Amino acid sequence: MDYKSFDVAALGELLIDFTQNGRSEQGNLLFEANPGGAPANVLAMLRKLGKRCAFLGKVGRDGFGDLLANTVAEAGVDLRGLRRDEEVHTTLAVVQTLPGGDRDFSFYRKPGADILLRPEELDRELLADCRIFHFGTLSLTDEPCRSATMEALALAKAAGALISFDPNLRPPLWDSLEDAKEWIAWGLARCDILKIADNELLFMTGEEDFDRGAAILRERFPNIRLLNVTAGAAGSHAYYGDLRVFVPACSRGGVIETTGAGDTFCACVLNYVLEHGLDGLGEEELRAMLRFANTAAYLVTTRKGAIRSMPEREQVEALLEE
Numbered sequence: 001m002d003y004k005s006f007d008v009a010a011l012g013e014l015l016i017d018f019t020q021n022g023r024s025e026q027g028n029l030l031f032e033a034n035p036g037g038a039p040a041n042v043l044a045m046l047r048k049l050g051k052r053c054a055f056l057g058k059v060g061r062d063g064f065g066d067l068l069a070n071t072v073a074e075a076g077v078d079l080r081g082l083r084r085d086e087e088v089h090t091t092l093a094v095v096q097t098l099p100g101g102d103r104d105f106s107f108y109r110k111p112g113a114d115i116l117l118r119p120e121e122l123d124r125e126l127l128a129d130c131r132i133f134h135f136g137t138l139s140l141t142d143e144p145c146r147s148a149t150m151e152a153l154a155l156a157k158a159a160g161a162l163i164s165f166d167p168n169l170r171p172p173l174w175d176s177l178e179d180a181k182e183w184i185a186w187g188l189a190r191c192d193i194l195k196i197a198d199n200e201l202l203f204m205t206g207e208e209d210f211d212r213g214a215a216i217l218r219e220r221f222p223n224i225r226l227l228n229v230t231a232g233a234a235g236s237h238a239y240y241g242d243l244r245v246f247v248p249a250c251s252r253g254g255v256i257e258t259t260g261a262g263d264t265f266c267a268c269v270l271n272y273v274l275e276h277g278l279d280g281l282g283e284e285e286l287r288a289m290l291r292f293a294n295t296a297a298y299l300v301t302t303r304k305g306a307i308r309s310m311p312e313r314e315q316v317e318a319l320l321e322e
Contacts, residue, residue, distance in 0.1 A: 002160065006078065007051040007274050009130035009161075010039035011152050012139040013114040014057045014068050014082070015091040017259060019304055031094065032304060033064075034259070035071040037114070038136050038168050041260050041306040045267035045296070047076040048310045051274060054126050056081030056152060058145075060090035060113040071307055081123040085113040095259060107173055115142040119151045127152055128159035132193075132270055136168035140183040153190060162278065165191035166266050167200045177203075188221045193273060195266040198231045214239045225278055228290075230265055232258070236294055238286045245283055247290035250298035250319065260306025261297040268293035295319050 018031040043053040055077050059065035061084045068090065073079055091112030096104040109115065117139070127133065133156035139149040157163055165187040174180040184204060188194065194217075198210070207213035210229050218224060218239065227239040233255075235248040272289040281289075296316045303309035 004129050004131045004161075005052065006054045006126065006130040008043060008046055008132045008134055008164075008270055009054045009056060009081070009126055009156065010043050010134040011056040011081075011117075011149055012039035012136050013037040013091060014040050014055065014059050014072065015093055015112070015114060016064050016068065017093050017095050017306070019095045019257065019259060021304065033067070034304065034306065035068050035308070036093075036259065036306045037068075038138070038166060038263050039134060040068075040072055040077070041263035041310075042134055042166075042267045042270070043077045044072070044075040044307040045264045045310045046271055049267070049271045049313055051271060052078075054078035054081055054130065056117070056122065056126065057139075058083040058085055058113045058117040058121070060084065060088055061086050062089050064090035064092065065113065075307055081126050083117060083121045085116050088113045088116055091115075095257075105170060105172065107170070109173065111142070114139070115145045117145045117148045119144065119148045122148055122152050122155070124155055127155040127161075130156060130159075130161050131274060132164050133157070133161045134164040134166070134266075134270065135187070136166045137180070137183055137187060138168060138170060138173060140186070141173045146183075157190070162193060162273070163191045164193040164195075164266070164270055166195045166262070167197075167204075168262075169197075169200050169203060188217065189223065192223065192225045192278065193269065194224050194227045195262065195269060196227070196229055197262060198229060201229055210237050211244060214244075226269070226273070226281075228265075228269055230262055230297075236265065236290050238290055240281055240286055243281075243283055243286060245286040245290060247287055247294055250295045252298070255298075255301045256304060258301050259304075260300045260309060263306060264300045264310060265293040265297040268296050291320060292316060
C-alpha cells in the first residue's frame with residue numbers, strides 16, 4: 001500500500017457503555033460508565049499495536065461527550081473527524097452481563113448524537129489519507145449517518161484504501177430485521193476484509209455450519225478477500241483463497257465479560273494485514289494471525305469495558321509464549 005498519514009480510519013458510534021459493577025449496600029445494581037463504541041474500540045487496540053488511527057463520528061456537547069473525546073484522545077487516536085452536536089445528547093447503552101460473560105444491550109439513542117453525523121461534516125482529506133477504512137452497521141441504522149457512511153466509504157475506496165467491515169448486529173437498533181439484513185448485505189458487498197460473528201453468519205445465511213455459511217457469503221460477495229468468523233469461547237476461523245484455518249480460543253479462565261472482545265480481534269486482524277499485506281497469505285500466516293487475535297480478545301474479556309482494557313502487544317506475546 002502507498003504511504004498514507006493514517007493506517008486506519010474508522011467511522012461510527014462513540015458511546016458510553018454502562019456495565020454492571022456489583023451492588024450497593026442497599027442491594028441496588030451499580031453501573032460503571034465505560035467509554036466504548038465498536039469502531040473506537042478497534043482503533044484503541046490498533047494504537048496499542050503502534051498504528052496511526054483516526055476516528056470519524058459524533059457525540060453530544062455534554063459531559064459524556066467530553067468523557068469520550070478525552071478517553072479516545074488519551075488512547076492516541078486522532079479526533080479531527082469528531083463532531084459535536086449542540087442539541088442532541090451522546091448515545092448511551094446499558095449492558096446487562098449474562099451468565100458466561102455475554103451481554104444484552106439497551107440503547108438510549110432515539111435520537112443519539114452518533115446518528116446525526118452528516119455527509120458534509122466528513123473530513124475528506126482524512127478519508128483520502130488512510131490505508132484501511134473500517135465501519136460497522138450502527139452507522140447505517142438511521143439518516144443522516146447512513147448517507148455519511150456511504151460517502152465516507154466511497155471516498156476512502158476511491159483513494160485506494162482497503163475496506164474493513166464488522167456487521168456488529170444489534171437488533172434493538174433496527175426498525176426491522178429485514179432492514180438489518182439489507183444493510184449488512186450492503187456492507188458485505190463493499191468490503192475487502194470481513195469480521196463476522198457466528199450469530200451474524202447464521203442470520204445472513206441460515207447456516208450453523210461455518211464452512212457452508214462462509215462459502216455462501218464468498219460466492220455471493222466475491223469482493224471479500226479475507227473472511228474471519230469468530231465463535232466466542234470456541235475460537236475463530238479464517239477463509240482466504242482456497243484456505244480454511246481454525247484456531248481454538250485462548251481459554252485460561254477469569255472471564256468477566258465479553259465487551260470489546262470482537263473489536264480487539266478485529267483490530268489484531270487489521271494490524272496483521274497492515275504489517276503483512278493482503279496478498280499471498282499462507283496457512284501458517286493465517287494461523288499466526290488468528291492465534292494473536294484470539295489471545296488479545298481473551299485478555300480483554302478478563303477486564304471490564306473496552307477502550308481502557310485493551311492489552312499491550314507485550315502482554316499478548318507473553319501469553320502466547322506460555
